[in-house]
Amino acid sequence: MGTLPVRSARFERLLNARRESTNHVVTVLSIISTIIVLVPLVAVLGYLIYKGASSLNWAFFTKPPVPVGETGGGMANSIVGSGVILALASLMGVPVGIGAGVYLAEYGAGTIFGEAIRFTADVLNGVPSIVMGIAAYALIVAKQQHFSALAGGVALAIMMVPTITRTTEEMLRTVPHSVREAAFGLGIPKWRTVVSISLRTASPGIITGCMLAFARVAGETAPLLFTAFGNQFWSVNLNQPIAALPLQIYEYALSPYDEWHRLAWAGALVLIVMIMVSVTLVRIFASRGELKGGQH
């Protein structure tokens, strides 16, 4: 043990003053950063409400679009269409993404195959969304000779997979090894340990990853342009072109008509609210049954 040099009381006072002021500076800096982040977010939402809320009415949620000049049309078919495409994408993308993440974290760690998958997932994450659309076009639309809701769902699913895979992997890696050992020590088979212990312990993070992926693709327009294509009429047929909010917003926003511009704003507002509501619902649903003093 070495001894600390004896310091004068004045020196101590100065040192403490400096520590306190540094502490204040850092706190203020972090508050400023938070504000800088929040300003655009609040501004976008506020502007959407300002521009879009006035065009929201019963017809907007219940009626399909009407031709130019007529009044009273809505985006009901786009809202439902977006729901259908996103449900399809989630049904395909979430299981595949989580499955691949489980493989990377629990089975393929350190193998060449595992490394190859991880690399592919990272590359896919950076691929522009329109390329995903082209892939889905080549895989499905070109073969079937027509646009379809299914093709749109596949395009978005491919976009969801890499995000979900990598978050699942990262979250599983945060589960302490001791917890897995406890399960092995009880004679619980590996697959059971993965499903009931590792995945369950990591589930809050994995759910967040799935929600991020969902929110990201919910607003995608490019991959739907030549897959789901859009539809001015009611359709929930998975084998037919289907309407989607981003497509409808895109079309209306590019049109020369004021009425359509207003509808596009309203559509954008509805899209954001839909995403917020579904993310919140999943969070509430996922936190049910949580125990007192659970996760550390």
Add this chain to the structure above:
Amino acid sequence: MGVDIRVEHLNAWYGKTQSLWDIGLNIPANHATALIGPSGCGKSTFVRCLNRMHETNPSARAEGTVRIGDVDIYKDASPVEIRRRIGMVFQRPNPFPTMSIYDNVASGLKLNGFRKRRVLDEVVEKSLKSAALWDEVKDDLKKKSGASLSGGQQQRLCIARALAVDPEVLLMDEPASALDPVSTSKIEDLIFQLKSQYTIVIVTHNMQQAARVAENTGFFLMGRLVEFDKTHKIFTNPSDKRTEDYITGRFG
């Protein structure tokens, strides 16, 4: 009831490093056996070889014969079967963080497909009573998470979880080294009670603990079993100079 453990010519490796050299010993049924020795001497590796936990490390391997009762665990059984017969308690309490107290105790049965509610209720109560935890948690069984308990309670929860699958052997790898003195003495009392029904093998750094709870003690040094004898003999009249040096505090 417990069964005896007979180990012959056991060698173990991590990668290319050999960590156990030709270990042979007989651990009698329904007694507590302590393993002592300095850090890194191989005593933890040894107990992990007794339930094939050693193999969960991809670079690790073991050779030799370990008989638990009549079963040669490296020849006649899968690791999963073996671990159901041999409970293990680890150095750091490791309850399943997302599970309630009840589910933690029931996990060994539930996750192996056992679903009968009434039997599970009985097993959970019996195991928590055996682990001297029942009175402290009986009102919050399904409300509180296993991770919400104190460190000492968590370790007793882990013991209850291990007992719930009705093992014949209980392996304890420094079960009290992360606990305060009060919790430690509770765990020791518990070992004292449990050893009439289970074969207990306890790794410990604490020589007084070995002297208090175990009938037999083995001294490990650099991957070798130096001496294995009655605890009393090891601590009062060891045959090997190295054992004597260690227990009198000359090294380690």
